[in-house]
Amino acid sequence: MLKSLGYFASALALAAPSVVFAKDETAMMFGMRESVEDIDISPDGKSILYLTPGPGASTVVLASKLDGEPKPVLSSTGKPDRLHWCKFVSNTRIVCQVSALVEQVGYLIPFARMVSLDMDGGNVTQLGQRASFNDARLRQFDGSVLDWLPQDGGAILMNREYIPEAGMIGTRLARDKNGLGVDRIDVRTTKASQVEPPSKVASDYMSDGRGNVRIMEVRRSERGTSQQLTSLYEYFYRPTGSKEWKPFGTYDSNTRVGMIPLAIDAEVDSVYTLKKLEGRWALYRVKLDGSMATDLAYANPKVDVDDVVRIAEGDRIIGVTFAEERRHEVYFDPEYKALAESLSKALPNLPLVQFAGSSRDHNTLLIYAGSDADPGRYYVFDKPSKKLAEVVVARPALEKSRLANVKAVSYPASDGTMVPAYLTVPAGKEAKNLPAIVLPHGGPSARDEWGFDWLSQFLAAKGYAVLQPNYRGSSGYGDEWLAQNGFRSWRTSIGDITAGAKWLGSEGIAAPGKLAILGWSYGGYAALQSSVVEPDLYKAVVAIAPVTDFQMTKDESRGFTNERLVKNYIGSGPHVVEGSPLRNVAAIKAPVLMFHGDQDRNVAIDQSDKMQAALKAAGKKSELVRYRDLEHSLVDSQVRVQMLEKIGVFLDGAMK
Known part of the structure; x- marks a missing residue:
């Protein structure tokens, strides 16, 4: 124990x-x-x-x-x-993060702890500040790894949350440190030395990979006692050789204006930062020598840049990544650019090649490679000998299965805008006269990418053509495409999804009368609301952990520090009622099947419970499957298998 x-x-x-x-x-x-x-x-x-x-x-x-x-x-x-x-x-020593949901005073509260242990599972130590009976507030998160200090070989730099003790103020025994600090911690002994004193305003720090804290993030709250978070992030930096914090920039998550520091490269004494260029995120390099000299590192004219590429945590920046029809990496470093090209040639059927880790001397690299029809596999590459060896497969159960290919397509929305999407057709079948599923992604501020997807591949294996639309409201395509968001602009988002469904029919891909819609989270919402808007279009609706009512979504944030942010994100006005499937169940004609975990903190299970009750009261054919002790993603193999079985039977019955 x-x-x-x-x-x-x-x-x-x-x-x-x-x-x-x-x-x-x-x-x-x-x-x-x-x-x-x-x-x-x-x-x-x-x-x-x-x-x-x-x-x-x-x-x-x-x-x-x-x-x-x-x-x-x-x-x-x-x-x-x-x-x-x-x-x-x-x-011989590792660090792990473990989390749990614990019910307290009627709320499900997330907790996370970081622990260190030997490779044989022994000598377990907790890395955060120890809890006290007199803690002034709940210790939800004890911290995060800021720097793996590869040069030390047994210590980490840790963002550490400090909580003072209440009821003992003024005594010599009371702990009075309060806020987020940075400590250097020996992971075996847990002996800590302070690098950055705890700050009540700091929400994150950033290191240069060499143990030096160079960036501080401050998440602003409203003045007064409400402690409500605002959408404003402020960033400060330390010039070379200085301990003084200087203003770096700001970012407003509501207006999506400003700059976001991603990673520091000590070799060039710069921080790589996301900033808008013509409405899309581009990557800039900003000097930390006090000059704030800025130059454009990379921009894409079609999509947002979303991250930098490193060989390992804390290493220098070697490239940038973004997703067009497929994910791409552009390498700044000539050595790794050549190596990536060589690996792609050595693995011609696995075009998604990424560097997943490295030995300290960079002579041994961990490589991931996958594709649309291959869930992926991991290799170890020995640079001196140029030997590539497979070490583990992502989904061994599918090794002997012929999986479906995924094709990037586009179709016209009702206003003529071309909507990007992915079409998966059952292996060995022509994209004609097939039962079909529209599978909108969650988020809504997310996007689907080309590659393996277990849900769409399951549906394809059952004989269905699957369309995954990146409707307006999806992220990755710039501000204009993201629009207000998929809640405030629900008519546009749902309209794009509906246009995709009709395109499947007009192109002869979907057989007449054999079209269904399925989604998870916002995708589940989209499935239900699409059946409200176009009651005769779909033969069946499957919604997993769906949002069913905008007002309930706002109410779920009540009492939390993000309450006003959520309310602002959803907005107020007629769309709250008009865009909520719970308020419009009378329009739904197709049978509905829903799944939901009762520990879901993203979307409370009450949303599905009330949707099920409303559907039944309206005389609709519907079923809700509730799962105990599971969160939003239903991370349980047995449950996912049972869910897929039930979906398969439900769709087959509805498509007859």
Whole structure:
């Protein structure tokens, strides 16, 4: 029993391999969670560490020498504890983050803790400030890794949340540190030395990868006692050799105006920053020598730049990444540009090639490669010998399956605007006269990308053509495409989705009378609202963890520090009623199938409960499947398999 882990102590143990039984073999193959959820390579390049599913919602940490068998190190049950990631600090010591949802005073409160342990699972230590009975407030999150300090080989730089003790103020025993600070922590002994004193206004820091804190983020709150967060972020920087904070820039998440620091490159003493250029995010390089000299590093005329590319945490910046029809990396570094091109030639059927990690000397690289019809596999590349060896497969259950190809398409919206989308057609079938599914993504400020998708591939394996539209309201295409957002501008977003459904019919891809819609989160909302707007278009509606009522979404934030931000994001006016499927169930004709976890903090299960009650009261054909102790993503192999089985039966019945 790991008593030192507080909330998580009784849940962390070793687990057996995942076993799922299902009547539908297709549902079992696609419903199983991927075998690699997070992966890292050791500093000496001789071992890997990765998270893999255990039974149900559990997760197991496996460690393996490159020439050996994987051994379990740690696990979480998933109910309520969940492992998110584990990474090497040294060849023998790792750091993991584990979280849980705990009900307190009628609310589901998320907690997260960082722990360190040996490769055999022993010597577990908690890295955050220890909890006290007299803590002045809840300690939800104890911190995050700011810098992995590769030069130290056993220490990290950590953003650490400090909470003072109440009721003991004025005594010598009371802790009075308050706010977010930065400590250097020996991960074995947990001995800490202060690098940055705790600040009540700081919300994040950024290091240069060499142990120097150079950027501070301040998330502004409203003045007074409300503690309501505003949309304004302020950034400050330290010039070379200085301890003084100077203004760097601001970003307003409401207006999407300003600049966002992404990463510091110590070699060029600069921070790479996102800033708008002609309505799209572009990457700029800003000097930290006090001059604030700025130059454009990369811009794309079609889509937003979204991140920088590094070989490993804290390393120098070697490129930039963005998604057009496919995700691309543009490399600034000639060596890695040539290496990426060589790897692409060596893996011609796996065009999505990415650097996933590196040994400390950069001679051994961890490589990910995948495609639309391959869930992905991880390789280790030895630079001196130029040898490439596969080490682990993302979804071994699908190794012998022929998966469907995904094609980038576009179709006209009602106003003539061309909407980008992805079309998946069952393997071996022509895109003609097929039962079809429209699969809008969640978010809404997100987008689909070309690659493997377990849900669309399951539907394709069941014989359906699948359309995934990047409707207006999706992110990645610039401000004009993002519009207000998919709630305030729901008519445009839903209109684009509806146009995609009609395009499937006009192109002869969808067989007459054999069209359904399915979505998760905002996608579930879109599925329900699309059936309100076009009641005769779809034969079936599947909604997973859907938003069903805009006002309920606003009410769910009541009492939290983001309450006013959520209310502003959704907005007020006639669209709150007109855009909510719960208020318009009378228009729905197609049978509805919904799924929802009762621990969902993204979208409360009450939204599905009330939708189900309203549908039944209106005499509609509907069913809601509730899952206990699961969150928004339903991270449980058994549950996902059962859900896919039920979806398959439901769609087959509706399409007859």
